[in-house]
């Protein structure tokens with residue numbers, strides 16, 4: 416006869432069983448209901464919002480955090496010693512700390528910006544403008560957003576550096592052999608998007624950064640489309656700079672950040688001058704605050720940053736791995752459904768993709784299609800998606816793009832497919 420288990424054994428087993436039990440699956444319908452805007456109608460139809468790559472919708476928690484900030488804590492940061500000033504400063508810096516933890520970096524190395532565009536311009540003007548000159552090359556991938564092209568062109572126009580392009584495969588993946596070949600000794604900077612906003616391609620940024628680092632090339636990664644959709648460990652990627660934008664990851668517009676290696680932040684001159692970023696100002700010359708404040712001149716978007724902090728809390732509570740898995744399910748379902756439509760071609764079929772589907776429909780202009788879809792309450796983006804050089808290479812004047820987020824559901828995709836069927840019948 417075996418001896419009965421002791422109470423300690425019982426407790427240990429119960430604890431082990433609890434630890435092993437999978438966390439309950441998120442209630443995606445309840446999560447969708449956290450986004451007030453998703454329950455509105457458009458043209459008398461329920462809204463299927465499929466334009467999250469453009470900007471995400473905002474959960475109640477973000478809207479309420481900003482509302483509470485203005486109702487209860489509004490004051491300028493870093494100046495006032497009164498209670499409100501201290502509360503506002505604490506809220507702003509706390510959001511920075513939570514954002515930094517979310518992407519696994521130190522808060523002191525995270526400069527808060529108005530978005531990716533400002534972040535890339537900061538690198539271009541403060542890092543590249545004074546360092547590069549004739550004979551130096553800035554290498555960019557063919558799939559960059561204008562925000563990771565035009566700042567480099569402006570700087571190259573001033574310091575005489577050259578822009579070179581790394582090509583992509585017909586499926587829309589980075590052509591890695593071509594990329595290694597393009598990393599010639601004159602290349603000083605590589606600009607690369609983590610996830611393409613047009614093709615959905617997820618680039619192997621850690622591998623590319625490793626190769627670039629071996630060759631002494633500084634890497635600037637555009638994480639705008641990565642952060643909202645997958646766990647991102649910036650420190651693990653091994654880049655020099657990582658830029659991202661808040662409004663695509665449930666935060667308010669006009670928020671974002673630039674992470675940089677400390678040695679870059681220390682050696683870069685300020686980008687914009689003014690209040691907040693100084694240590695001492697004399698007419699003979701000024702000294703500057705330590706990074707990240709050295710790069711945050713003027714009154715920032717305080718309420719926006721508070722909202723971005725709430726967005727990070729919200730995403731963390733669901734879990735980025737679950738968000739990624741949910742979006743991959745939606746992507747597979749949408750890819751199957753759209754591929755079955757006659758005359759429709761998906762542009763961008765990389766092996767690793769985020770939930771972005773660009774497509775062309777034979778005989779229909781993208782803007783006409785998007786207008787007809789809108790009449791059915793289905794919001795997609797149409798056009799060139801701020802990526803003219805990519806669209807030219809794809810030979811597509813414009814595409815429609817359906818981009819998904821975890822708050823979408825299978826019904827949204829069914830409604831897209833039905834609306835496309837109706838639109839094609841109308842367009843003949």
Ligand code: PMP
Nearest residue numbers: 530531532560562612637639660
């Ligand atoms: N890079 C990519 C890949 C993007 O999709 C976008 C936004 N469409 C940006 C940069 C620019 O972001 P923001 O306008 O917020 O600065």
